[in-house]
Each structure stands twice: as structure tokens, then as C-alpha cells.
Amino acid sequence: MPEIKIPTPLRPYTEGQSKLQAEDGTAAEVLEEITTRYPALKKHLYAEGGQLRPYVNLFLGDDNIKELQGLETPVQEGDQLMIIPSIAGG
Amino acid sequence: MKDKNQQLPDLSQDEILRYSRHLLIPDVGLEGQKILKNSSVLVIGSGGLGSPVALYLAAAGIGRIGLVDYDVVDFSNLQRQIIHGESRLGDLKVKSARDRMLDLNPEIQVDIYNELLTSDNAFEIADPYDVIVDGTDNFPTRYLVNDLCVLTGKVNVYGSIFRFDGQASVFDAQRGPCYRCLFPEPPPPGLVPSCAEGGVLGVLPGTIGSVQATETLKILLDIGEPLIGKLLLYDALDMSFQKVKLQKNPDCLVCSADPEVTELIDYEAFCGMPAHDHEEGSAGEEWDITATELAERLEQDQDLQLIDVREPHELEISRMEGATLIPLGKLASRMSDLDTADEFVIFCKSGTRSARALEILGSAGFRKIKNLKGGINQWAREIDEDLPIY
Numbered sequence: 230m231p232e233i234k235i236p237t238p239l240r241p242y243t244e245g246q247s248k249l250q251a252e253d254g255t256a257a258e259v260l261e262e263i264t265t266r267y268p269a270l271k272k273h274l275y276a277e278g279g280q281l282r283p284y285v286n287l288f289l290g291d292d293n294i295k296e297l298q299g300l301e302t303p304v305q306e307g308d309q310l311m312i313i314p315s316i317a318g319g
Numbered sequence: 320m321k322d323k324n325q326q327l328p329d330l331s332q333d334e335i336l337r338y339s340r341h342l343l344i345p346d347v348g349l350e351g352q353k354i355l356k357n358s359s360v361l362v363i364g365s366g367g368l369g370s371p372v373a374l375y376l377a378a379a380g381i382g383r384i385g386l387v388d389y390d391v392v393d394f395s396n397l398q399r400q401i402i403h404g405e406s407r408l409g410d411l412k413v414k415s416a417r418d419r420m421l422d423l424n425p426e427i428q429v430d431i432y433n434e435l436l437t438s439d440n441a442f443e444i445a446d447p448y449d450v451i452v453d454g455t456d457n458f459p460t461r462y463l464v465n466d467l468c469v470l471t472g473k474v475n476v477y478g479s480i481f482r483f484d485g486q487a488s489v490f491d492a493q494r495g496p497c498y499r500c501l502f503p504e505p506p507p508p509g510l511v512p513s514c515a516e517g518g519v520l521g522v523l524p525g526t527i528g529s530v531q532a533t534e535t536l537k538i539l540l541d542i543g544e545p546l547i548g549k550l551l552l553y554d555a556l557d558m559s560f561q562k563v564k565l566q567k568n569p570d571c572l573v574c575s576a577d578p579e580v581t582e583l584i585d586y587e588a589f590c591g592m593p594a595h596d597h598e599e600g601s602a603g604e605e606w607d608i609t610a611t612e613l614a615e616r617l618e619q620d621q622d623l624q625l626i627d628v629r630e631p632h633e634l635e636i637s638r639m640e641g642a643t644l645i646p647l648g649k650l651a652s653r654m655s656d657l658d659t660a661d662e663f664v665i666f667c668k669s670g671t672r673s674a675r676a677l678e679i680l681g682s683a684g685f686r687k688i689k690n691l692k693g694g695i696n697q698w699a700r701e702i703d704e705d706l707p708i709y
Contacts (some may be wrong), residue, residue: 237482241648247556247670269648273510277500283504286578296566313552315502318514319368319456319524
């Protein structure tokens with residue numbers, strides 16, 4: 230099962246969980262699974278049209294999935310999918 | 320970074336002793352220290368990140384350091400903004416910071432700009448400096464600093480923090496991606512909490528600010544591998560550092576070959592939020608209720624319901640009698656417990672989250688809703704002086 234790392238700003242929507250597990254699949258399927266489990270997370274990841282919000286970046290290992298196959302990128306056992314949101318604190 | 324043929328300033332006997340630990344490192348050495356003395360850095364923000372950045376750059380002997388901040392030192396700053404002290408409460412941050420820096424190192428020049436960085440003044444303020452360090456606390460200024468750096472060809476040493484998470488990078492559009500390549504648009508207003516709203520571990524800016532100061536020195540000295548094309552992610556809870564790769568966005572609005580943004584724009588309009596993280600929680604005059612008005616209403620009206628949209632742990636700090644706790648993140652799922660026919664006053668710490676709650680309730684058909692302006696902190700100031708303000 231791949232691991233999905235949830236950044237601090239999104240943890241209020243995953244009941245405080247920093248890491249989630251999901252079944253192997255594409256990045257889109259993995260996100261679908263975790264947003265079904267935590268529906269409040271959905272609006273923070275997706276815009277109303279259903280596309281990923283521009284300020285949310287998904288990284289598989291060191292690479293932005295935009296540089297791989299986008300939301301069709303396969304995510305498998307042993308992989309870590311990281312959600313990197315923009316934060317502005319200073 | 321500097322032209323090698325440029326005449327470098329000499330170091331005095333005192334400076335040689337002061338910087339001796341640098342002079343012993345072959346990568347810095349006497350010439351490197353002279354380069355630092357001949358360098359200039361502009362630090363935007365004298366807060367959490369700006370504090371360690373400015374202190375370390377001053378100590379390291381950067382010849383000229385500019386500080387931009389329009390704020391004054393507040394008691395709630397001292398948990399993390401270590402350049403300031405209790406004796407400087409109420410003083411201008413740039414003056415407090417300059418005095419501390421010159422105490423640490425009187426050999427340097429510190430320029431202060433007691434103003435908000437804006438599209439109107441940014442070019443002029445940034446002009447004399449080699450490198451810009453982004454230590455701001457809000458999205459509009461981050462986009463402004465980025466675009467300023469892209470348009471002027473300056474390097475943007477980026478750092479950002481929230482609770483236990485930190486990010487750092489070096490955005491140099493001539494050699495790699497810019498901030499907009501990673502984040503083309505800011506989040507919608509209210510979706511990502513600020514540190515004033517969500518909190519931040521006091522040590523966190525120390526870690527990220529130190530990374531920014533390190534990267535600044537590396538760039539000026541042209542040593543090592545700066546974080547160009549890389550984003551450093553720090554998780555203080557896991558104590559993990561991770562570097563991920565950033566690519567230049569060929570469609571970037573500001574740093575692509577055919578950019579759409581060719582001058583500084585109105586960044587508050589672009590982000591839909593003000594260029595500061597001060598809490599001014601208001602849902603708009605029509606939807607606000609003041610603490611005094613609420614106290615009067617509560618005396619007359621037994622049916623008025625109070626909804627507290629803060630997090631459960633905030634109840635330990637302060638609470639209002641009779642209020643129902645529904646944290647903002649759970650409001651959508653618990654809204655069905657509320658009757659649209661009832662009248663509600665929503666509050667949080669200072670009115671920002673409750674303003675967001677009003678939007679959620681309003682779009683679900685609630686009409687008899689008000690936002691407690693200034694939140695429970697304002698209630699504590701005006702009505703219940705026994706309640707702590709946080």
C-alpha cells in the first residue's frame with residue numbers, strides 16, 4: 230500500500246492523521262479513496278470543476294506528478310505520495 | 320555572485336579577528352569574507368523568519384543589509400521573533416532589529432524601510448541589493464517578491480512556515496523555476512490559515528530562517544549547491560528534511576519565454592486578501608455583530624444561539640458560556656444539526672474563521688447568521704475582562 234503524507238494545514242480534515250494508506254492505483258484513484266474516507270479534504274484538493282487546485286502539488290518521491298503522468302501516475306506499494314500545499318507564514 | 324575583478328574592500332584587524340572562523344574555512348577565506356563585506360541583502364519582514372536571517376547575516380558580515388517591515392513589536396511576537404525583546408515592545412520592528420544587529424556587528428550598514436512593500440515602492444527599495452530574502456507572512460507579498468525578483472533578475476531566497484512545517488527554496492528565474500512555477504495561484508482566501516490563526520512552533524522559523532541565511536551566503540560566495548530547482552520540506556514532528564525537484568513551468572505567467580506578467584500588479588487583488596496576517600475578522604458590515612451588541616442581544620433574547628468554530632484545544636484558553644463547539648473543519652458535516660430558521664452568532668478567536676463559517680452557512684441557506692467581529696478576543700476586551708486574550 231502506498232503512503233500518502235498529509236501536510237499540517239490539511240490535517241484538521243483527516244482527523245489529525247499525518248500519514249494515510251491507500252490501495253495501489255493511479256494518483257487520482259488514491260486521492261479518490263482518501264477523500265471518500267475524509268470528505269472534508271476534497272474541497273481543499275479539488276476546485277469546483279474537479280481539477281486539482283493550482284496551489285496543491287503532488288509529489289511522488291522527489292518528482293512532481295505533473296512531470297510524470299499527472300493524475301494517471303501509478304502509485305504503488307512502497308511509494309510515498311506527498312501533498313505539498315502553499316503556506317505563507319513567516 | 321560578485322564580479323571577481325571588482326575591487327574588494329579590505330578587512331580591518333578587528334574584522335579579521337571577528338571573522339576568523341570564516342577565514343579558516345577554505346571555501347570562504349579572506350577573499351570570501353571580503354565578498355560578503357562587499358555584498359548587500361534585502362530582508363523582507365522582520366518577524367519569525369526575518370529575525371534569524373537578519374541576525375545571522377549581520378553576524379556573518381554582510382556589508383549592507385536592508386530591512387523592510389511596517390509593524391511594531393507586539394507581546395505575542397516574542398515567542399519566536401528573537402531579534403526583538405520585551406524592552407522594545409511597541410517600537411518599530413525595523414528599528415528594534417537594526418539596533419540588535421548593530422550591537423551584534425557594528426561593522427555593517429543596516430538600512431531600514433518602515434513601510435509595507437508594495438508594487439509602487441518595490442523596485443526602488445530592492446534596487447541597491449544583490450539578493451532578496453523572503454520572510455513575509457502573507458501570500459500577496461510573496462507573489463510581489465517573486466515577480467519583483469523575476470523582473471529584476473535578482474535571486475529570491477524563499478522560506479515559509481506553518482505550525483510544524485517549513486519550506487525553503489532559492490528561486491532564481493535565470494537558472495531555474497520561480498515561486499509561480501510551483502504555485503501558479505494562491506489558495507482562495509480563508510482556505511489556508513495564517514500563523515496568526517493556526518499557530519506556529521516558535522523554533523520553526525529558527526530552522527527555516529537559518530536555512531535561508533545559509534543559502535544566501537552560499538549564493539553570495541558562489542559555493543556549494545544552492546536550492547535552485549529544489550524545494551526543501553521540513554517536518555519538525557518527524558524531524559525530517561526532504562528535498563524534491565522543481566521544474567520551470569514553460570507556461571509560467573511571469574518567468575516563461577513569453578510572460579503575461581511584465582510589470583508588478585495589484586497583489587492584494589490577485590490574492591483576494593490583504594498583505595498582512597493580522598487578524599481583522601470581518602464578514603462584511605452587514606454580517607458583523609460587535610461584542611457590545613452581542614452582550615445586549617443575549618440579555619434580551621434567550622433563543623439566540625452561539626456557535627464556536629474554534630478547535631477543541633482552544634476551549635482550554637477561553638470559552639463563552641452556552642456556546643456550541645463546531646470546529647470549522649467539521650461545520651459542513653454537522654450543519655444538518657442546525658435549523659436554518661434559528662438565529663446564530665458565530666465566533667472564533669478573532670473573527671477570521673467565523674467569517675469563513677458564515678460563507679459556508681450562507682451558501683447552505685442560513686440567513687439569520689452573524690459574525691462576532693474580533694472574535695472571543697474582542698469579547699474579552701469589551702465584555703468579559705476575566706477571559707485571557709491570545
